[in-house]
Structure formats: structure tokens, C-alpha cells
Amino acid sequence: MAATKRITADVVVIGAGIVGTAIARELSKYELSVVLVEKEADVAFGTTKANTALVHAGYDADPGTLKAKLNVAGNALYPKITQELGVLYKNTGSLVVALDEDQMLHIHELKIRGEKNGVPRLEVIPAERLLELEPHVNPDAVGALWAPTGGITCPWELAIAYTENAVLNGARVLLSSPVIGIDVHEGRVTTVHCPNISIDARFVVNAAGVWADDIERMAGRDDFEVTPRRGEYYLFDKRASRIVARPLFPVPTPFSKGIVVAPTVDGNLLAGPNSVLTGRKDDYATTAPGLAEVLEGARKLIPDLPVREAITNFAGLRAVAEPGGDFIIGVSPGLSNFINAAGIQSPGLTAAPAIAEMVRDILSDAGLELMEKPDFDPIRKRPLRFTELTREEQARMVAEDPKWGHIICRCETVTEAEIVAALHSPVPCTTVDGVKFRTRAGAGRCQGGFCGPRVVAIIARELGIPVEKVTKKGGKSRIVMGPSKEPLLECSCSVEGMEKEVGDDV
Amino acid sequence: MSRIECDVAVIGAGPAGLAAAERAKQSGAGRVILLDRDRELGGILNQCIHNGFGLQLLAQELTGPEYAEHFINKTFDSGVETMLNTMVLDVTRDRQIIAINSDEGLMRIDAEAIILAMGARERNRGAVTIPGTRPAGVFTAGAAQRFINMEGYMPGRRVVILGSGDIGLIMARRMTWEGAKVEAVLEILPFPSGLTRNIVQCLDDQGIPLYLSHTVISVKGEERVEGVTVARVDENLKPVPGSEWDIECDTLLLSIGLIPENELSREAGVELDAVTGGPVVTDEMETSVPGIFACGNVVHIHDLVDNVTREAWAAGEGAARLVTGKQPRGATIRTRAGDGIRYVVPHVVHVQNLADRDVRLFMRATHPAENVRVEVVVGDNVLFSKFERVVRPAEMLALTIPAGRISEEAIASASLADAGRRGEEGSKNGPELVVRVTPRDVHKRGGVQA
Numbered sequence: 001m002a003a004t005k006r007i008t009a010d011v012v013v014i015g016a017g018i019v020g021t022a023i024a025r026e027l028s029k030y031e032l033s034v035v036l037v038e039k040e041a042d043v044a045f046g047t048t049k050a051n052t053a054l055v056h057a058g059y060d061a062d063p064g065t066l067k068a069k070l071n072v073a074g075n076a077l078y079p080k081i082t083q084e085l086g087v088l089y090k091n092t093g094s095l096v097v098a099l100d101e102d103q104m105l106h107i108h109e110l111k112i113r114g115e116k117n118g119v120p121r122l123e124v125i126p127a128e129r130l131l132e133l134e135p136h137v138n139p140d141a142v143g144a145l146w147a148p149t150g151g152i153t154c155p156w157e158l159a160i161a162y163t164e165n166a167v168l169n170g171a172r173v174l175l176s177s178p179v180i181g182i183d184v185h186e187g188r189v190t191t192v193h194c195p196n197i198s199i200d201a202r203f204v205v206n207a208a209g210v211w212a213d214d215i216e217r218m219a220g221r222d223d224f225e226v227t228p229r230r231g232e233y234y235l236f237d238k239r240a241s242r243i244v245a246r247p248l249f250p251v252p253t254p255f256s257k258g259i260v261v262a263p264t265v266d267g268n269l270l271a272g273p274n275s276v277l278t279g280r281k282d283d284y285a286t287t288a289p290g291l292a293e294v295l296e297g298a299r300k301l302i303p304d305l306p307v308r309e310a311i312t313n314f315a316g317l318r319a320v321a322e323p324g325g326d327f328i329i330g331v332s333p334g335l336s337n338f339i340n341a342a343g344i345q346s347p348g349l350t351a352a353p354a355i356a357e358m359v360r361d362i363l364s365d366a367g368l369e370l371m372e373k374p375d376f377d378p379i380r381k382r383p384l385r386f387t388e389l390t391r392e393e394q395a396r397m398v399a400e401d402p403k404w405g406h407i408i409c410r411c412e413t414v415t416e417a418e419i420v421a422a423l424h425s426p427v428p429c430t431t432v433d434g435v436k437f438r439t440r441a442g443a444g445r446c447q448g449g450f451c452g453p454r455v456v457a458i459i460a461r462e463l464g465i466p467v468e469k470v471t472k473k474g475g476k477s478r479i480v481m482g483p484s485k486e487p488l489l490e491c492s493c494s495v496e497g498m499e500k501e502v503g504d505d506v
Numbered sequence: 507m508s509r510i511e512c513d514v515a516v517i518g519a520g521p522a523g524l525a526a527a528e529r530a531k532q533s534g535a536g537r538v539i540l541l542d543r544d545r546e547l548g549g550i551l552n553q554c555i556h557n558g559f560g561l562q563l564l565a566q567e568l569t570g571p572e573y574a575e576h577f578i579n580k581t582f583d584s585g586v587e588t589m590l591n592t593m594v595l596d597v598t599r600d601r602q603i604i605a606i607n608s609d610e611g612l613m614r615i616d617a618e619a620i621i622l623a624m625g626a627r628e629r630n631r632g633a634v635t636i637p638g639t640r641p642a643g644v645f646t647a648g649a650a651q652r653f654i655n656m657e658g659y660m661p662g663r664r665v666v667i668l669g670s671g672d673i674g675l676i677m678a679r680r681m682t683w684e685g686a687k688v689e690a691v692l693e694i695l696p697f698p699s700g701l702t703r704n705i706v707q708c709l710d711d712q713g714i715p716l717y718l719s720h721t722v723i724s725v726k727g728e729e730r731v732e733g734v735t736v737a738r739v740d741e742n743l744k745p746v747p748g749s750e751w752d753i754e755c756d757t758l759l760l761s762i763g764l765i766p767e768n769e770l771s772r773e774a775g776v777e778l779d780a781v782t783g784g785p786v787v788t789d790e791m792e793t794s795v796p797g798i799f800a801c802g803n804v805v806h807i808h809d810l811v812d813n814v815t816r817e818a819w820a821a822g823e824g825a826a827r828l829v830t831g832k833q834p835r836g837a838t839i840r841t842r843a844g845d846g847i848r849y850v851v852p853h854v855v856h857v858q859n860l861a862d863r864d865v866r867l868f869m870r871a872t873h874p875a876e877n878v879r880v881e882v883v884v885g886d887n888v889l890f891s892k893f894e895r896v897v898r899p900a901e902m903l904a905l906t907i908p909a910g911r912i913s914e915e916a917i918a919s920a921s922l923a924d925a926g927r928r929g930e931e932g933s934k935n936g937p938e939l940v941v942r943v944t945p946r947d948v949h950k951r952g953g954v955q956a
């Protein structure tokens with residue numbers, strides 16, 4: 001690794017999912033050099049981009065677990081965090097629906113568990129009240145647990161916002177930088193190696209999601225194993241979103257909170273996830289049986305689920321850590337400056353703001369001095385979105401910059417100005433998926449059929465790269481293979497074909 | 507926000523919008539404005555550089571851009587005003603349009619009549635739920651067509667095409683000519699979705715295999731498509747276990763149908779037909795919202811542009827009649843799809859129009875059949891019929907009822923006879939013009955032969 005660049009950092013955070021980005025942002029409040037490394041081409045490209053996007057109330061986890069404690073604590077931080085960072089969050093409340101009297105017993109148990117966990121204002125409500133709140137719910141429902149502190153947010157938006165705010169406050173982000181080696185000397189991690197850069201670090205935080213056990217093994221430890229559990233989802237058109245006003249849960253099983261039907265903050269409807277043990281950490285494929293299971297589960301809650309309004313399906317991986325199944329947050333045994341934030345499955349999104357504070361305190365206890373930056377700016381301005389502006393504001397924006405008058409994505413009404421701004425935002429955005437996550441171009445009902453070629457052209461133009469270098473999500477995910485006339489010049493059989501075409505035209 | 511007033515505003519400058527705008531202007535409308543979101547007129551025709559356009563209407567075999575050019579010239583000559591790079595954001599019931607472009611910014615357009623001609627969008631992977639990974643390399647056929655023909659880039663080198671719709675067939679040939687290897691075209695139905703001439707010219711002539719009753723059951727590859735798993739399907743269109751095999755490829759093209767683009771229509775409160783996915787229209791091509799007209803793929807999916815143009819002319823004339831105070835009055839009669847017919851457009855016909863002018867009905871068969879009569883009946887009384895050697899779901903049927911052929915009296919007496927036969931007072935909704943397909947020999951006894 002002689003040819004690689006070498007830098008130093010007080011803290012290296014490995015993994016730019018919701019947990020790693022929250023930690024990086026928390027640490028950027030202090031006089032520290034913080035480097036966030038991510039193997040993917042963008043932040044939030046792992047578990048953070050494919051989950052139920054819920055801010056859980058916290059009645060679910062067993063009392064006394066980290067999950068229980070950090071869920072409730074994280075939930076309470078959401079209004080402030082999302083306001084500071086300009087991220088959508090809706091405190092919708094949530095409902096656990098009981099379909100028979102047996103399930104009602106579980107509902108009462110959940111309420112007791114939730115109260116032990118410190119969840120405020122839980123209430124068991126009768127069927128009539130449930131139907132008032134959610135008129136499309138299964139008419140067989142006998143009652144529900146009402147959790148007013150439940151809500152919805154956008155996980156990748158939050159991860160992007162955390163990262164942008166961290167960068168604004170001095171943190172450094174290295175994308176497309178997989179960790180390939182970790183040096184350890186006398187019980188302390190000394191250096192984190194990526195393909196093009198090596199970072200001498202005083203402290204390392206392992207927030208590598210489903211890969212966290214592999215990262216810990218690179219540092220010579222083997223304290224836990226991540227056994228990913230795949231969850232599949234259907235996403236529905238915005239037209240379908242009116243069918244529910246807030247997340248609806250079934251009564252949970254020991255393995256999962258069950259298949260949920262929930263609105264998203266962007267106005268879509270989401271159904272899922274199922275729960276399938278998978279042996280692979282890159283198993284993001286949906287399956288026919290899995291998707292059928294999702295529909296079946298969702299229909300138990302909403303019998304008239306508008307299946308025909310499905311616009312896409314996807315799968316995510318839960319980073320379940322064994323043994324224990326709880327979050328693993330703490331100094332790695334035998335490595336005094338290596339802190340795990342691992343096994344962060346659900347309710348990881350909700351817990352992330354609290355996990356960040358906990359990791360900060362662990363670092364402090366381990367000897368990292370935390371001196372507050374006097375000029376820390378907690379505010380990350382929400383990028384302007386055409387659809388969120390009034391007509392008058394829209395008119396003003398076009399007058400200032402004609403790109404605001406050029407709609408690129410018709411389904412989500414995204415302008416060229418928004419895409420250009422995303423491509424020049426504080427965290428490098430270089431991919432079609434990156435543009436989608438930042439602007440929603442391509443996230444609508446036609447799923448990029450219309451705007452895809454246009455977005456590719458804008459990326460190439462703004463980044464000054466050839467069109468054939470533009471990728472969907474980094475690596476080898478190129479959108480096009482090259483200029484279309486290339487093979488004609490190389491291959492005589494194609495030239496014959498060309499003549500035939502010309503002949504047909506005459 | 508600037509304000510504009512006009513007689514007729516046409517949304518979308520593809521073949522439907524071009525013909526509707528020009529015809530409205532020629533038929534006496536004052537100011538006609540044609541709006542399009544793209545940088546040039548012609549819509550999707552511009553990327554359809556293959557030939558075969560205009561055979562019926564212009565008696566010429568043109569490419570898409572040539573067909574567009576013909577109507578673009580007519581549009582300019584007629585004095586229609588055009589606004590390009592302009593996206594319509596909103597249409598209201600009282601015919602107010604909010605649109606935006608980079609030069610003029612936000613605009614409010616108040617129109618006496620609006621013609622919706624937004625066309626269609628392609629059904630995508632999510633609409634049919636193809637499981638598997640989500641790599642780069644999955645395109646709708648139209649997006650791939652735009653990449654090759656408009657932007658000049660190859661979307662892939664080894665291709666599998668799902669769906670035998672016309673765009674997919676055209677793209678199979680196009681990509682072959684550009685040096686790609688098209689491994690297979692898969693069609694879930696037991697018969698092709700595209701025109702026969704395209705099956706022959708685009709697949710057979712290129713040596714590309716077509717697998718009927720087959721579909722893609724999984725997509726493979728993390729970053730870029732690496733292959734697909736395909737399987738035969740049973741009569742319920744479910745994959746047959748054990749029939750699956752893998753095809754290596756870097757690209758999956760989807761040609762699995764078009765969806766009329768009716769987001770604006772919905773906002774305006776226009777009633778939509780669940781079968782066509784487009785507005786319910788009269789023979790004036792007027793929707794359920796007075797003064798809002800529609801034509802082309804926004805109403806129902808066409809396979810020949812010639813029919814789009816014909817339908818757009820009807821819309822243009824209808825809008826002009828509205829703004830010049832010459833709309834037909836009096837009784838209307840609903841149309842309905844009978845045996846062997848999936849839908850009929852228009853949904854409502856003015857009885858006065860049946861007397862005064864040729865009325866054209868468009869419809870699609872539910873399944874392929876040979877040597878049949880397409881009949882217009884009231885009750886069991888055939889008022890008009892036409893022989894068809896072959897009908898196919900993929901090929902739209904057009905039935906032109908000549909002026910005066912079906913009179914008000916004929917409808918009334920047929921309706922009465924029907925009520926008498928059924929021993930009722932007549933149907934609750936009044937008489938309906940039912941279009942049906944019957945084997946050729948069944949009705950030798952009655953009806954008017956076309």
C-alpha cells in the first residue's frame with residue numbers, strides 16, 4: 001500500500017448508512033477530525049435505502065434492551081433533528097391492529113411492555129375508533145394499540161442531511177472507499193486502509209451495517225456475526241396513499257414486527273416487509289413467493305389494497321447480530337479504540353439519533369476529548385423542491401434561473417435546477433440513483449422511463465464525464481454501453497443491415 | 507404569472523395534438539395554442555425512425571419523423587401557435603391551464619376548449635412485478651429507443667425483450683442492426699401483442715426467436731443485468747414449475763404495454779373508462795367535462811398513427827364546433843362492447859351526427875378470430891355490419907358508419923323490438939349501440955351489409 005495517500009483522523013467512521021452518518025454529524029460538533037468512509041458510491045445505499053421508513057414509538061423491544069432504550073430516546077429526538085436538518089418527518093402516530101380477541105391480549109401486553117420502555121400516551125382503542133381513524137382497515141379488526149408518538153420519515157434523506165451537515169462542519173466523506181484492511185498494534189487500531197487511501201486513526205467506529213462483523217474481523221476480533229434477514233416491499237402510486245393515514249402494524253411475531261402498510265412522507269404507500277433469513281449480504285433480490293407473502297400480509301390489514309397501483313418492489317436487509325439479537329454498541333473487547341455500532345436492525349432508523357449520542361459518550365469515556373466547536377452550525381437547509389413551492393415562489397425561481405422552468409421528471413415534477421443543485425451538493429452525488437434519492441427524479445409512477453435518458457445527460461454534462469461513464473449506482477452499473485454507431489464502424493454485418501434499412505425507407 | 511387567452515389549447519404535440527390543433531384552426535377556431543414539454547414538435551414520432559407510418563392515411567410509407575413533418579408543416583401553415591419546452595402543471599374543470607417553461611416562466615392559459623393529447627407512458631417493471639435484483643440495464647423499450655435514436659447511445663449488447671408490443675419488436679430489429687445480439691423475445695400471452703408485419707420484419711427476418719406463453723420470472727446481476735430466468739406459463743399465466751431456464755444478457759427491454767397518460771385529466775375531474783384507461787368521450791371527442799376534449803393514446807392505445815390522426819381530426823372539429831357555437835344538440839346514444847369486443851370508443855354518439863356525417867367507431871377484439879362480422883346492434887337488431895377476414899386484439903378495428911345509415915327511427919324501432927322481445931319496457935338507460943363480433947354465417951338473414 002505504498003502508493004496510496006495517507007491521512008490522519010481523530011475518528012474514522014466506517015459505513016455511511018443512517019447510523020454512521022448520524023455519528024459523523026454528532027462528532028462534527030466537536031474539535032475533531034472526522035472521516036466517514038463508505039464502500040458504495042453514495043451514502044445510504046445499503047439498508048438505509050430499503051426499509052419501512054418508520055419512526056417507531058418503542059413498545060416493541062424487550063424492556064432493558066438497547067433497542068428499547070434507544071428507540072424511545074431516538075423517537076424523542078426526531079422532531080428537533082429533522083427540523084434542524086430540513087428532513088421530512090410526520091408525527092402520524094401508529095396503530096397495531098388486532099384481528100381477533102387473542103390478538104387483543106397481545107395488544108394489551110404490548111401496551112404494558114411499551115409503558116415499561118417509557119413510551120408515552122399508549123392507548124388501547126376499540127374497533128369503532130380504529131375505523132374512524134382508518135376507514136379502509138380490515139372490518140374484522142376488534143381493536144388496536146394507538147401509539148401517538150409513532151411517525152414516518154425519509155431514511156435516505158436523513159442520512160444525506162446528516163452527512164451534508166457533518167461536511168459543512170468539517171467532516172470528510174470518502175465514497176466508493178471500501179475498507180480493505182485494518183492495522184492493529186498492541187490492542188489498538190492504528191490504521192484503516194481503503195484502496196486509494198490509508199487513514200491513521202485515533203479511534204474507529206464500526207457502523208458497517210450487514211458488513212460490521214467482517215469489519216471487526218479485519219481488526220482481529222470475532223465477537224458477533226451478522227445474519228442478514230431480507231425484507232421485501234411493494235411501493236404504490238401516490239394515488240393509492242389515501243388508503244391509510246398512518247402506519248398500520250399487525251400483531252408482531254417473535255421475529256419481526258410483521259408486514260406493515262404505511263404511508264411515506266413523499267406521499268406513496270408502502271407494504272412490507274416479510275422476513276427471510278438469507279446467507280448473503282448482497283441479497284437484495286425480490287422473489288415471487290416473498291412478494292406474494294407481502295401482499296397477503298398487507299391485505300390482512302387493508303383488504304382492498306390497490307395492488308394494480310404498485311409502481312415498484314424492492315428488498316432490504318436487516319443487520320441482525322448474533323448472539324443476542326440486540327444492538328451491539330460499545331468498545332470492542334480487546335480493542336480499546338474500536339467502537340462497534342453493529343447489529344442495528346429495526347428500530348435502527350428511529351434509534352440512530354440516540355445511538356449517535358451514545359457512541360459519542362463511549363468515545364469520550366475511551367479517552368477522546370470532546371471540545372465543542374464554537375462555530376458549529378446545526379442547520380442544514382432543505383434543498384428547494386419545485387413541488388414544495390407556492391406558484392408565486394415557482395414563478396420567482398424561474399425568473400432567477402431558467403432551469404427552474406425546465407421540468408425533467410414529469411411524475412414528480414422535478415426541475416433541471418433541482419438536479420443540477422443535487423449534483424453540486426456538499427456530498428458528491430454522481431449516480432442516477434443518487435439524483436433520485438436527492439430530488440425524487442425517477443421515483444414516481446413511470447420509474448424513470450421518461451426522465452432516465454434526460455437525467456443521464458444532465459449528470460454527464462454537470463460532472464464533465466462521457467455519457468457512457470454515468471452509472472445507476474456506481475461500480476459497473478453503467479446505464480449505456482457507448483455510442484450507438486460504434487459497432488457499425490467495426491462490424492461489416494451491421495453495415496449490411498444499415499443498407500437494408502435505408503432500402504426499406506425508399 | 508402571465509395570462510393568456512385562447513379559443514383552443516392543445517396539450518401535447520405528438521401526432522394527436524398536431525392534427526387536432528391544425529384541424530381546430532381550419533374548422534373555424536380563433537386563437538389555437540399547441541403546448542409540448544419536449545424541445546420539438548412531433549412527440550414520440552421523432553424517435554420512431556423506422557418506416558411504416560402513413561400507409562393508410564397518406565398512401566405513403568413514411569418514417570416517424572417524416573410523418574410528423576407532414577403534420578408539423580400543416581400546423582404551421584394553419585396559423586396554430588406553438589409553445590415548446592413547456593410543461594402543463596395543472597388543468598382545471600373550468601378550462602384553466604397552468605404551464606411553465608424557462609423563457610416565459612409560469613403561465614395561466616384560459617381556453618374556451620382544451621384538447622388533451624398527452625399520449626401514453628410505458629408500463630414498467632413495477633407494474634408487472636418482475637422479481638429479482640434491481641441492476642442497471644432494465645429499460646422500457648421506448649427509453650432504449652430514445653437512447654439509440656435520439657441520444658446516440660447503445661443501452662446494451664446482449665438483449666432479452668419481454669413483451670411483443672410493437673415498440674419492443676421495432677427495438678429488437680433496431681438493436682440487431684446496431685450490432686447487439688437479441689437473444690429472445692418473450693410474450694406471456696399465447697399470441698403476439700404487436701402487428702403481424704412487425705413480427706415478420708423485426709423478428710422472423712432477423713432470426714430472433716419469439717417465445718409465446720413465456721415470461722421473465724427473475725432478473726439477475728447486482729450492478730448491471732447479468733441474465734434473466736424465463737419460464738413457460740400456463741393458461742392462467744402462472745409460471746410452470748420446471749420449465750424455467752436462464753438466458754445470459756446485459757439488457758432487459760420491456761415492451762409490456764402503454765398506459766394512457768391521464769394525470770392531468772384526473773385533476774380536471776374527467777371521467778375515465780376502466781378498460782381503456784382513458785377518458786369517456788363522445789363522438790365529438792368531448793370528455794365528461796364540457797369543453798375538455800381528448801384524442802389519441804390519451805383516450806385509448808392505438809397501434810397505427812393513421813387512426814390517431816383521424817381521431818384527432820374529430821377532436822379538432824369537435825372543439826371548433828364548440829367555440830363557434832355549432833355543437834350538435836339533441837339525443838345521444840351510448841355505445842357498449844358486446845361479444846368478442848373489449849371496448850368501443852367513442853362511448854357516446856350524437857344521433858344527429860349519425861344522420862349528418864360519417865361516424866367512426868374504434869374498438870379492439872378480445873381474442874383472435876377469422877371470417878367474422880363486426881356488427882352494430884340495438885338489442886338483437888343489426889343496424890350496420892362489416893366483414894373482417896381476421897380480427898386480432900393487437901390490431902385496432904375501425905368501423906365507419908356512413909352518414910344517414912343509422913337513423914333515429916331505426917334506433918327507436920330496434921329498441922322497441924328489443925324491448926318487445928324481452929318483454930320489458932326497454933332498458934333502463936335507453937337504447938345502446940352494441941358492437942359485437944359474430945361468426946360470418948350466423949346473421950345471413952338480417953342487417954345492413956357494408
